[in-house]
Amino acid sequence: MVIDHGLRRLALGTLLGALPGQVAPPWAMSLLADGLAGFTLFGRNAETPEQLAGMTAALRAGRGDVVVAIDEEGGDVTRLEHRTGSAYPGNAALGVVDDPELTRAVYAAIGADLAATGVTLDLAPVVDVNTADDNPVIGTRSFGASTALVARHAAAAVAGLQEAGVSACAKHFPGHGATVRDSHLELPTVDVPLSVLRERDVPPFAAAIAAGARAVMTAHIRVPALTGDEPATFSRGALSLLRDELGFDGVIVTDALEMTAAAAAAGGVPRAAVRALAAGADLLCLGSRVDAALVEAVVAEIAVGTEDGRLALGDLERAVSRTAELASPGTAFGTQRDQSLGLVTARRAVRVEGSLEDLGSPLVVQLVGAQSAVAGRVPWGLAPHLDGIEHIAVVASTASAADLVARAGGRPIIVVGQRVHQSPADRALIEALPATVVVEMGWPSAWRPAGIRAFVTTHGASWANGRAAAEVLGLA
Incomplete structure (x- = not known):
């Protein structure tokens, strides 16, 4: 037409x-x-x-x-x-x-x-x-x-x-x-x-x-x-x-x-x-x-x-x-970016339950799954903030708790995830690991697995949230 x-x-x-x-x-x-x-x-x-x-x-x-x-x-x-x-x-x-x-x-x-x-x-x-x-x-x-x-x-x-x-x-x-x-x-x-x-x-x-x-x-x-x-x-x-x-x-x-x-x-x-x-x-x-x-x-x-x-x-x-x-925007006030603002804010948002003492050089395990339709492929987790700390990514449904314990060799294990309470596989893997530290970077819930050493909630998975979590864990 x-x-x-x-x-x-x-x-x-x-x-x-x-x-x-x-x-x-x-x-x-x-x-x-x-x-x-x-x-x-x-x-x-x-x-x-x-x-x-x-x-x-x-x-x-x-x-x-x-x-x-x-x-x-x-x-x-x-x-x-x-x-x-x-x-x-x-x-x-x-x-x-x-x-x-x-x-x-x-x-x-x-x-x-x-x-x-x-x-x-x-x-x-x-x-x-x-x-x-x-x-x-x-x-x-x-x-x-x-x-x-x-x-x-x-x-x-x-x-x-x-x-x-x-x-x-x-x-x-x-x-x-x-x-x-x-x-x-x-x-x-x-x-x-x-x-x-x-x-x-x-x-x-x-x-x-x-x-x-x-x-x-x-x-x-x-x-x-x-x-x-x-x-x-x-x-x-x-x-x-x-x-x-x-x-x-x-x-x-x-x-x-x-x-x-x-x-x-x-x-x-x-x-x-x-x-x-x-x-x-x-x-x-x-x-x-x-x-x-x-x-x-x-x-x-x-x-x-x-x-x-x-x-x-x-x-x-x-x-x-x-x-x-x-189409006509307002008038910008022209301030420059405060490079520290995001990290300072992320630090204030971290919540810790339990003890983070004597973590030494732990094995950090990141639970990965399907990407978000909204966020897309945006990096998240602790990996960018770790210096000399072993970090691996696993899919909970195919991972073995026994293999992770063997790999840790007596070192503490830190498990990092997003909305782990929603995934039966994530929960099962965490519950099978001894004295684990869990870092929740998604929406928090009341779920807490028995026998864990500590539960850390970041209230988000941005670079700033990851850095703040690594700091509180003593890894950054």
Whole structure:
């Protein structure tokens, strides 16, 4: 079909694409010139801060008001430091320290790093209240399980980012913290009365909005009392709660439409785009796998949607108007990165139960498993911080406790893992080892194996968390 030029530009003005490498290809620059709102950057786009700054400068040369977005949460989810792990601890560590001014300072430092590379929109902070210990997708990305705690840190994080000149995007509305399913893979359901949602999950978003958050991201979760059978991203009821009840007049951003919980529910990314816009979203994250053909397919479906009644032209125009305002970032205050801030914070977040005396030169065993769909292949653990200490990585389901004991040869064994309470194999291996020290770098739980020497909780798996753990163990 032939799409009217003005309508095509409107449709493009609601879309965040993605780039395949460290230089924007010609098709991306062409779409940008035609009106594409901007791009979401991923680890593959960031080799060094200098390279990334050059890439974003080239995008702005293509069009000065381009939106350059990134998921830089600190902690376990980092794009700028995906090769080493983040120098900042994430939200769970900030929450357990519970110093909102420190949270503001950490997010201001993250914002300064982003501003220096030309990023204008940080798809952070996560303001979900993590009430499900087995939550597979939020966990340490959350400030905690207390609504009041999450709310005060949500406000502090937004303030820190935006005083650095980078727009904040509070996520994932109306609250992803009570889910036990991963929305990258399926559509999770939070089956609670609307009163519970308002009391437990919504207040942190209200706090972020009161702090001036310029954007809020929708969640691909189903809340029957609010969204019916739809994910919140496609629910006018959910987005009306955000607009009308919370008074949010900024940009509503969708989580990635390529995620199974959105794409499968709608019958593909193009149809998902129309449904999200019709529900009241303004800026659509298409996902990480984007090319010109996908963008054009989405544009064509949006155009058809305005003709067949699925999408009102006025709603499309309002979305573009809001997104255009987001393209103008605030004024950065220009502070330089405090190299010690992240480590100082991570140290304050470490909790030790038991005795760490006489560890000597232990065997450090890291339990490895499937990579996170959110964090990707980001290094974690103690290995970068050990000097002359033997370190091995094992898969618990195929490891032998007897072999590890033999290898240790009488030395203490330190087992490092993430969310070990969720893995029967991890738990069984730890319980079969004598007098072990366990280092939990994921979301903490009440599980404690009998007979261990000590249990160390870091509240995150960033580079800073790993360094702090190595220090408290006397290994760094």
